[in-house]
Amino acid sequence: MPEKFDCIVVGAGPAGTACAYELAKAGVNVLLLERGEYPGAKNVMGGVLYRKMMEDIIPEFYKEAPLERPIVEQRFMMMDKESAITFSYKGLEWGREPYNNFTVLRAKFDQWFAEKAVEQGVLLVCETVAVECIVENGHVVGVRTDRPDGDIYADVVVLADGVNSLLAKQLGFHREWRPDEVALATMEILKLDKNIIEDRFNLEPNQGCTIEIFGDATKGILGTGFLYTNKDTLSVGVGTLLSGLIKHKIKPYELLEHVKNHPMIRPYIQGSEPVEYLAHLIPEGGYHSIPKVAGNGVLVVGDAAQLVNAIHREGSNMAMTSGRLAAETIIMAKSQNDFSESMLDQYRMKLMESFIGQDLKKYKDATHHFERFPQYFEQYIPMLNRAASQMFTVDGASKWEKQQKIWRDLGSTKQKFKLARDMMKAWKVMK
Amino acid sequence: MLHIVACIKQVPDTKIIKMNPKTNTMDRASAPAILNPYDAHAVEEAVRLKKKYGGTVSVLTMGPPPAVKAIKKCIELGADEGHMISDRAFAGADTLATSYALTKALEKIAKQRPIDLVICGKMTIDGDTGQVGPGIARRLNIPPLTGVKKVVEINKEKGYAIVQRKLEDGYEIVQSTLPCLFTVEKEINDISFAPLPNMIKAARYQPTIWTADDLENVDRKQLGLKGSPTIVAKVWAPPKPEDGKLLEGSTKEKVEQLLSLVLAKKELFQ
Numbered sequence: 001m002p003e004k005f006d007c008i009v010v011g012a013g014p015a016g017t018a019c020a021y022e023l024a025k026a027g028v029n030v031l032l033l034e035r036g037e038y039p040g041a042k043n044v045m046g047g048v049l050y051r052k053m054m055e056d057i058i059p060e061f062y063k064e065a066p067l068e069r070p071i072v073e074q075r076f077m078m079m080d081k082e083s084a085i086t087f088s089y090k091g092l093e094w095g096r097e098p099y100n101n102f103t104v105l106r107a108k109f110d111q112w113f114a115e116k117a118v119e120q121g122v123l124l125v126c127e128t129v130a131v132e133c134i135v136e137n138g139h140v141v142g143v144r145t146d147r148p149d150g151d152i153y154a155d156v157v158v159l160a161d162g163v164n165s166l167l168a169k170q171l172g173f174h175r176e177w178r179p180d181e182v183a184l185a186t187m188e189i190l191k192l193d194k195n196i197i198e199d200r201f202n203l204e205p206n207q208g209c210t211i212e213i214f215g216d217a218t219k220g221i222l223g224t225g226f227l228y229t230n231k232d233t234l235s236v237g238v239g240t241l242l243s244g245l246i247k248h249k250i251k252p253y254e255l256l257e258h259v260k261n262h263p264m265i266r267p268y269i270q271g272s273e274p275v276e277y278l279a280h281l282i283p284e285g286g287y288h289s290i291p292k293v294a295g296n297g298v299l300v301v302g303d304a305a306q307l308v309n310a311i312h313r314e315g316s317n318m319a320m321t322s323g324r325l326a327a328e329t330i331i332m333a334k335s336q337n338d339f340s341e342s343m344l345d346q347y348r349m350k351l352m353e354s355f356i357g358q359d360l361k362k363y364k365d366a367t368h369h370f371e372r373f374p375q376y377f378e379q380y381i382p383m384l385n386r387a388a389s390q391m392f393t394v395d396g397a398s399k400w401e402k403q404q405k406i407w408r409d410l411g412s413t414k415q416k417f418k419l420a421r422d423m424m425k426a427w428k429v430m431k
Numbered sequence: 432m433l434h435i436v437a438c439i440k441q442v443p444d445t446k447i448i449k450m451n452p453k454t455n456t457m458d459r460a461s462a463p464a465i466l467n468p469y470d471a472h473a474v475e476e477a478v479r480l481k482k483k484y485g486g487t488v489s490v491l492t493m494g495p496p497p498a499v500k501a502i503k504k505c506i507e508l509g510a511d512e513g514h515m516i517s518d519r520a521f522a523g524a525d526t527l528a529t530s531y532a533l534t535k536a537l538e539k540i541a542k543q544r545p546i547d548l549v550i551c552g553k554m555t556i557d558g559d560t561g562q563v564g565p566g567i568a569r570r571l572n573i574p575p576l577t578g579v580k581k582v583v584e585i586n587k588e589k590g591y592a593i594v595q596r597k598l599e600d601g602y603e604i605v606q607s608t609l610p611c612l613f614t615v616e617k618e619i620n621d622i623s624f625a626p627l628p629n630m631i632k633a634a635r636y637q638p639t640i641w642t643a644d645d646l647e648n649v650d651r652k653q654l655g656l657k658g659s660p661t662i663v664a665k666v667w668a669p670p671k672p673e674d675g676k677l678l679e680g681s682t683k684e685k686v687e688q689l690l691s692l693v694l695a696k697k698e699l700f701q
Contacts, residue, residue, distance in 0.1 A: 003631060031631070125630045148626040 004153040005031045005123075007330055008143055009160055010130045010167060012039035014316045015302025016160030017113045018057050018323030019330075024120035026331045031152065032114070032122050033145065035129040040110030044280035046187060047228045047235045048210060049104045050317035057324060058116060066112050068103040068230035069208025070095055073201075077264065079215040079225075080385035084264045095207050103208050103228045103235070105189070133157060133167055133298065139339075140171070140297035156330055156339045157298045160323065163281045165291075165304035173300060174291035179243035180371055181285030183223060183310065186252045187237025188260070190272035194232045200268055201229050211268075212313065215381035217259050221248055222370050222377055224313070225259045227268060234269055236260060239282060241371060252279060284310040287364035293351065294344040299326045307356055311363045311430070318356045325350040366429040375422065383409065433486030433587055435477040435548045436540060437510065438533055438567065439470035441494050441501035442557040455666040457557065464497060466504040468617065469552025475620050476582065476613075477550050478509035484585055486547075487511050489540060493521055493532055499638060506633035507625040513638035514540060520643040523656030526558070530566025531653045535646040537571065547587060549612040553578065564614035571612070576605060579613040 009020045012034035020032040036042040048071065054061050062070075073090035094100040118124050134142040134151060142153035159167050163182060168174055194205070201209040208229045217225030223240030238252075238259045245252060259265055283289065283306040290307070293300045301307075302319035309318065329347040333339050351357050370376055387406045397405075410416050441464050448462035466474075477488045490505040492498055493516045502513035516536045524532065537546060549568070554561035561577070568575030580602060581595040590609045595602045597616050625633075643649060652658060676692075678685040 003628070123631065123634045125627075125634050128627065128630055145627050147624060147630065150627045152627060152631075 002142075002149070002151050002153055004142075004155075005029050006154060006334065007031070007156050007158060008033065008130075008152060008154040009158040010143060011160035011162055011302075011304075012036075012114050012117075012124065012126075013043050013110060013160060013162065013302060013319060014113070015304070015307075015319035015323040016158065017110065017117050018320040019158050019160060019301055019327045020122040020323075021057055021113075021117040021120055022324050022327030023330060024117060024122040026327070027121075028327075028331065028334060030122050031154070032117065032124045033128050033130050033143070034114070034124065034126045036126060038111050038126055039114035039124070040107040043106045043110050044185070044187070044278045045106055045316055046185065046226050046237055046239075046313065047103045047105065047230065048101050048313060048316075049109065050101045050314065051099045053317035053320045055098070057320060062097075062099060062102065064112075066104070066108040068105060068233075069203075069206060070099045071101050071103060071208045071210050072203070073207075073209040075209065075211040077211060077213045077215075077217075078381045078384055079213055079217055079262070079264050080382045081216055082263050083385045083389060084213075084215075085384055085388050090209075095204075103210070103230050105230060105233075105235075130161065130167060132170055133159075135171070138296055140295065143167070155297065156333065156344070158323075158326055158330070159298065159300045159304050160302050160319075161304050163283045163303040165300065168291060168300050168304055171295060171298065173293075173295065174289075174306075177283070177285065177289070179246055180241050180368070181283065181289045181306070183239045183241050183282040183284045184245060184252050184279065185237055185239030185282055186256045186277075186279040187226075187235055188256065188274045189230070189276040189278070190234045190236060190269055191232065191275045192234055192269070192272040196271070197229050197232065197234065203229065213259070213265070215377055215385075216262065217265075218244070218255065218377065219248065219250065219258065220374065220378040221245065221250070221255075222367070222374065225265070226313075227265060233275065234272060236265070236269060237278075241284065241367070242281070243371065282310070282315065283308050284367055286310065286367055287360040288368070290360070293348050294329075294341055296341045296344075297339045299329065299344055299347050301326045305351075307351075307360070309359050309363060310367050312359070314359075321354060321356055322351060325354065363430070369425065369429040373422065373425075376426065380419070380422070433480060433484050433547045433585065434489070434544050435480060435486060435550060436489045436491055436537060436546050437470065437474045437477045437505065438537075438549060438551045438563070439474060439490050439492050439501055439505060440467045440552075440555050441465070441492065441498040442467045442555050445556045450668065455668050464500065466501045467552055467555045467557075469554060469556070469615065470501075471504070471508065471552075471622055472617055472619055473550040473552045473613075473615050474505045474508045474510055475622050476615055477548075479620060480548070480582060480585060481509075481511075484587070487544065489514060489544075491515070491533060491536055491540065493517070493524075493529060493536070496640075499640075502638045503633045503636055506636045507629050508622070509625070509629055513636065515638045515640045516642070516646070517640050518642040518644075520651065520654050523659060524654065525659035525661035526560050526562035526566055527660060528654055528656075528658035530563045530570060531658060532643075532646075533563065534567050534570040535649050536641065537567065539641070539646055547610050548585070548592065549573075549610070551612065551614045553614050553616055561614065564612060568612040571610075574607045574611040575614070576607055576611060577614045578616055580616045580618050582613070582619070585609070 006029040009016045023030045072095040075088035078085045129146040130143040133140045211227040213225035221240045221244035225238040228235040301322040307318040308315040443462040488510045551564035565575040578597040580597045583593040
């Protein structure tokens with residue numbers, strides 16, 4: 001007779017591990033399944049971990065977790081072919097407790113987080129793939145794994161199986177994602193001497209900087225490039241909606257090479273040595289793409305539930321919070337021994353009331369808007385760069401003449417109206 | 432019912448390990464720790480024999496506390512129980528001191544349940560010596576059968592084992608009395624994909640851990656660095672093989688070039 005657990009969590013990423021951790025802490029008998037050799041072996045993100053949501057689970061985790069650097073400066077570059085307008089915020093308050101966020105390398109961090117969950121009593125089994133949910137009388141009662149004698153049962157199953165969530169798809173919770181609902185991010189980890197990193201990015205030891213790059217980083221396709229500082233490596237990458245890559249017929253690694261060789265980026269990474277190449281899909285469908293997240297005996301968390309705020313590059317924090325909210329719901333369901341959809345649907349409500357639901361709702365049309373109207377990235381960023389160049393180039397022309405030139409560069413009256421209308425529309429989807 | 436004990440070791444994965452260019456020693460922190468691949472075959476064979484003849488499979492290792500992971504791996508493969516000896520006193524052991532410490536642990540295990548067969552991997556991938564297995568056999572005063580590539584038969588009632596031993600130009604079939612010790616080649620079996628219940632058992636499993644004090648009649652002078660007469664006088668990296676050469680031209684030209692190259696080194700063939 002196969003063993004029965006209170007709960008099976010599928011996937012040891014931030015969502016699954018957070019959920020398993022909280023459950024075990026409350027005395028729930030939980031099995032955490034991971035397909036990789038160890039948690040983190042197959043997990044990818046650009047590298048920003050937010051302190052608050054992690055601390056909701058493990059207070060003062062930063063005292064022992066394997067983090068790279070606390071981020072003290074966030075830069076944003078609006079980049080053209082050989083120019084860029086950069087704005088940034090640097091605040092030393094982010095460099096001391098309680099910190100704001102950190103760069104992390106997921107292979108290390110996820111492993112540590114899962115170890116913490118095991119200390120709480122989670123049973124972690126790696127190198128095991130959950131291939132389908134076992135459904136009896138319309139109720140999920142366990143999962144089937146790829147191993148011999150691989151069926152395993154539980155009162156409730158949490159699907160934290162990542163962006164493609166094949167298990168949720170099999171249950172009919174979502175269809176195959178459209179190419180405009182997922183982004184493809186490719187990145188490299190580049191080894192570079194610690195002191196060189198600190199010099200180039202104007203940092204003290206144990207300070208980090210992130211740079212988000214818009215415009216030519218993606219050759220005008222909707223998406224962003226990024227460059228983050230780790231201890232003695234840099235993470236450089238680029239992510240664009242899959243639909244954009246298809247439309248422009250660009251291969252993802254070509255785009256990454258383009259970013260690495262861009263004259264605005266190259267000096268930062270010069271002399272570094274690639275040590276790792278990673279690529280992953282990111283769910284960026286936003287609010288409209290959130291699938292069904294609760295069913296009889298089953299909950300969906302993290303990327304599997306499309307919980308990513310693409311505009312603010314937040315995802316791991318939403319994953320952790322969703323995992324925690326799922327755990328809260330399961331603990332309540334367990335106390336009443338009711339794992340029906342109507343009980344577990346409390347999770348969806350908690351999710352929508354939290355910052356996750358609020359933020360995703362706020363930006364529900366943003367990605368789709370910029371996807372539909374490519375001129376923001378294709379035309380307006382270069383235009384902004386030209387305007388800055390014009391204004392700051394001292395060539396004897398009067399400032400009034402320069403303003404006239406910039407004004408003319410905006411195009412005909414009709415084009416100017418369109419520009420004004422686009423700015424209004426952008427404000428509307430972002431506000 | 433057989434009682435088979437597999438002796439195993441956790442080793443750095445030498446496929447990806449980096450060498451310290453100054454000292455020519457392995458930078459152990461640069462590679463993940465894994466179950467020595469030959470030992471995985473030893474455990475697999477023990478589990479297969481158990482399935483065939485019935486019995487119990489125990490595993491034994493000596494190592495620092497993280498080596499528990501290697502024992503867990505063996506539980507995944509189907510071992511019933513794990514024992515570990517871990518103590519500062521064992522540190523720095525060469526093959527002589529290692530086989531001594533493992534023998535003492537095997538004696539302790541045998542007191543609880545007599546041992547019919549000890550199986551070791553052919554060698555470890557970090558030391559490459561292949562001496563610990565035969566060392567244990569000598570100390571236990573049982574026959575060592577090295578290079579085992581197939582177990583033909585084990586008959587506990589009549590007290591014998593028949594195996595195929597790999598030789599340079601083939602193999603030989605050998606019969607030995609029981610108890611005895613095998614060291615096994617990789618070709619003896621393919622590691623099977625562990626069933627889920629084993630994975631769950633392994634995730635929960637905690638082996639018994641013995642210190643030097645837990646072992647009986649131990650001569651401490653024979654443990655660890657003190658008991659290790661081996662001296663590493665010099666370590667050097669093997670020379671890199673020369674790059675191959677690609678001959679160009681027509682087939683005839685290439686054959687002529689090849690012939691002259693071979694003839695230039697004809698002393699190699701005399």
